[in-house]
Amino acid sequence: MNYWMMFWTGALVIAGCSFAVITAIVSVFGYRDLMQMFRRLTAQGGKENE
């Protein structure tokens, strides 16, 4: 039981930290991506594509 307890505690710490760090990065750089997407969609206009 101790083995599983330690394993899940470690997994939880990794999961929580990854979640927080990726959220911070995505919040900053995602905005830039969004603006680029708007520019490209505007350039595509109302063209029928794919």
Place this chain on the structure above:
Amino acid sequence: MTFTSLDWIIVIAYLILSVAIGMIGRKYVGSVAHYLVAGRELGVFVGIATLAATEIGTITFMYNAELGYRYGFAPFVVALISGLVMVIIGRTGFVITRFRAMKLMTVPEFFERKYSLGLRLFTGVLVALGGILNMGVFLKIEGEFLTVISGIDAKYLVTVMTIILLLEMLYTVVGGMVSIVITDFLQYVLLSTATILVSIFAVHHAGWHNILAKVTATMGDKGFSPIANPKFGLTFIIWQILLWFSIHTCWQTTAMRMFSTKDPETSKKVMTWTGFIYLGRGMLPMLWGIAALATLGTGNSQDGVPMPVLNGHVLQPIDAMPAMLGSILGPGIKGIVVAGMLAATMSVNSSYLLGWSSVISQDIIMPARQVLRKVPLSSRSQILVNRLANLFVGLFLMFWGLYYTPPGAVYLYLNVTGTIFLAGAFVCVIGGLYWKRANVTGGYLAMFLGAVGVIVPFFFLHWNENVTGFTAFALAAFGLVFGSLLGSPSENIIAESEMP
């Protein structure tokens, strides 16, 4: 009422902002590709945001918290599998890069390219059936969460459900995927902030040592080991690995994000990084459920677990988490958390509405018109059909959510309904992409046996979920191999130019 004026102001301000931002998407929708796959212009970071927001909703928090409450730390294995499988798919590009290179808009579209128009239609029906039944329980459970945490009288549950649905339909119907991507970004930031806040509050309130002690006292070894817990075990783990491979590659809403990326390499990066988010997506809400067990689990034992009790009222295990949050979060924080959960709800539901309605329009109505030799619809007409399908799915969800209550743990109900089409679809996709011998006969058999392998054992023979899911995948694989070896090889060869 446990909601203060400050909480209401935060929630209402969020709702107005979210819908207003979502409406911006309308001006960018010029073609059906804009409407369904955002013109295939998603970059890595916004791709991660929209994929994570799509698959993290109040329903996700609720069923994961319920698993944590009922089974302790043992179900953490589900989160681990879902995250690791996603990272593996992202690193290898398994299925997703080939899908992206083929410029698909829906998963069943692949079935026409590789197999036949008829199989696309058949798959479309199964995908829509399984998907809509799966989503059918979302609204009710989300409504329950919001009424319990905010202290609104339960008699207003239907009103809350209706308001949620109408708000998300408002921008999904007009702006399609573009609106969804914009709102997903905002919603992802808000729901992640709420997730982190709640995790800190829950552990602080319950106490880490109390959490471990409660699970040890009530469940013993079964509360930690997924092998020792009879609800899980080795069969469950194998089924979950197969299921998560199929979800991350063939689940319509996830696949649509991959189709919407700029190129196959971007889809790999999005999948890899979202895999790490998936670890937290499962484990953090399960932790909230365990914290609720530690703080509210004082009632009579049912299935080996004490029922949650708050202010003398006995609750269902699934309501323990929102009840705990309602009692521990202070004014202002509660408003932020509820706004975050609403964000999660709206991002998931809007994407699922678009996902399943796109299957109805693109894979059922369009192929049916082709079979009936009707003139193909223009892009604008296709958008209109998509919007009407969206409205139909929304109305169905409202009524199904009111009249149906899933038996047992919600997570397992969702897995089983998803498997109705995932078992056959996953096997057919793997066969279609990686086995030249796979043919139409094998495809039909796989889809049919995969669906029957779920519906008969689960709904009629009442087998448990693990064996049912495992059987469905095994039958689907048998169907594809047997049918393909019987018939002649498929004439629909996927062109080299469509391979990355």
